Amino acid sequence: MSAAVEARGLVLLEQLLRDRGAIRARIAAGRDLAALTRVMVATIAIAMAVVGAALGSYRGGVQIAYAAIKLPLVLLGTAALSAPALTAIGAALGRRARLSADLALVITALAFGALVLVACVPLLMLGRALELPYHRMILATVAIFGLAGVASLRVVVTALAREAAPGCTSAVAGLCIVFALVGGQLAWALRPYLVRPRATDVVFVHEVEGSLFDAIGGALRSAQGIYTRDRAPLPDVDAREVEP
Amino acid sequence: MSLVPAPIPARLGAAALALTAVTPVALGGLLALRTGHLAPLGAVPAVVFGTLAATSPALYIASAAVGTAPPLPLVARAFATALGAFGVALAGLILPAAFLALSSVEPRTAMIVASGAVGAAALLGLRRLAIELAPDPLTPRIGGSVVFLIWTAATLGIAARLWLDFAVEVLA
Numbered sequence: 001m002s003a004a005v006e007a008r009g010l011v012l013l014e015q016l017l018r019d020r021g022a023i024r025a026r027i028a029a030g031r032d033l034a035a036l037t038r039v040m041v042a043t044i045a046i047a048m049a050v051v052g053a054a055l056g057s058y059r060g061g062v063q064i065a066y067a068a069i070k071l072p073l074v075l076l077g078t079a080a081l082s083a084p085a086l087t088a089i090g091a092a093l094g095r096r097a098r099l100s101a102d103l104a105l106v107i108t109a110l111a112f113g114a115l116v117l118v119a120c121v122p123l124l125m126l127g128r129a130l131e132l133p134y135h136r137m138i139l140a141t142v143a144i145f146g147l148a149g150v151a152s153l154r155v156v157v158t159a160l161a162r163e164a165a166p167g168c169t170s171a172v173a174g175l176c177i178v179f180a181l182v183g184g185q186l187a188w189a190l191r192p193y194l195v196r197p198r199a200t201d202v203v204f205v206h207e208v209e210g211s212l213f214d215a216i217g218g219a220l221r222s223a224q225g226i227y228t229r230d231r232a233p234l235p236d237v238d239a240r241e242v243e244p
Numbered sequence: 245m246s247l248v249p250a251p252i253p254a255r256l257g258a259a260a261l262a263l264t265a266v267t268p269v270a271l272g273g274l275l276a277l278r279t280g281h282l283a284p285l286g287a288v289p290a291v292v293f294g295t296l297a298a299t300s301p302a303l304y305i306a307s308a309a310v311g312t313a314p315p316l317p318l319v320a321r322a323f324a325t326a327l328g329a330f331g332v333a334l335a336g337l338i339l340p341a342a343f344l345a346l347s348s349v350e351p352r353t354a355m356i357v358a359s360g361a362v363g364a365a366a367l368l369g370l371r372r373l374a375i376e377l378a379p380d381p382l383t384p385r386i387g388g389s390v391v392f393l394i395w396t397a398a399t400l401g402i403a404a405r406l407w408l409d410f411a412v413e414v415l416a
Contacts, residue, residue, distance in 0.1 A: 082340060084335075085337055085340060088334075088335055088336020089368060091333075091336075092329035092332050092336075092365075093329065093371060093372055094372070094375065170368070170371075178337065181344060185344055186343075189347055208349070210353075211349065211350075211353055213344070213353050213356070213357075214348050214350045214353055217350070217352070
């Protein structure tokens, strides 16, 4: 990367943190969106790798690298699968169809959210330092990701509110639903990120055992007393002789 | 900035109508892939277009009877625009729907995802139709709105029933 390009990238990041209005204006005008998107994709990749490494450090070892690789994939994959929904739903209701601008907007919003997450990394590290119990660490992670999600959503909503085109509200609502569904499933498919410190073996991804929604459906059926298995797969149980 | 919906330009209109023709087949293909039945390939477009073909004349007749129908060419154009909106919306939803359906193990999940996608696209298409048929939102006509609401409920009800029968048959 040349020094000029690097400097331009840093200027864009500075703008993203301090003057998001200028970035919104650039996206609205359609100025050099490819360069903007490239910088924001790189920002997401690096920032989420840092956040993933911080999450992985709860267990330590190879899990740091695993989570650092997977977390950027989740966010970028979800963005690529979900961004066309914003354009399509808006266009269906009469908003001007601008796929590249919408993609740049979604990626920019996610880059801002990723930077918010990076700002929260010390909190994750504090949890690690205080040896916060696993479930409390999970709750803290959910809260931090929720905060970043709200920050990202605000960037999209503000940009579309200024546009004041028909169908904006439905487009944002549709994007949120699609993003939550796709992001939830992709994150589920690539789990785990946060692993108990006492875990002896860590895997890059769990074996394919259905989608998040299959699991939710199974949990709902189990809650109603409808079981599809004879017994739950407990560790060590298979190794022992079990009376029927 | 105007809050009046931008009309779908001629080029995008043709592309949108092409998407309307292709996306239900693609969604059917997705279900066929997941369930192992070929029936969804024809059934999805049949439910969508069959229901609309069967109920759309009723909307014009009822609207004309209460005196709120625009001229026939405008109604035809409104339907074409709404169909285009349906196709564009479904095109935007098909990628996430494909991911969700193909990454699930249970065919039921794929059916729920496909139902959600086609249902959301249908609602967006109907909303666009309502906008196109009421070009002056500042002076809404109660008679026309009532007719449209009843027609929408009937159309969605018929389509939902057909879709449910189709889903039960495919998942059986």
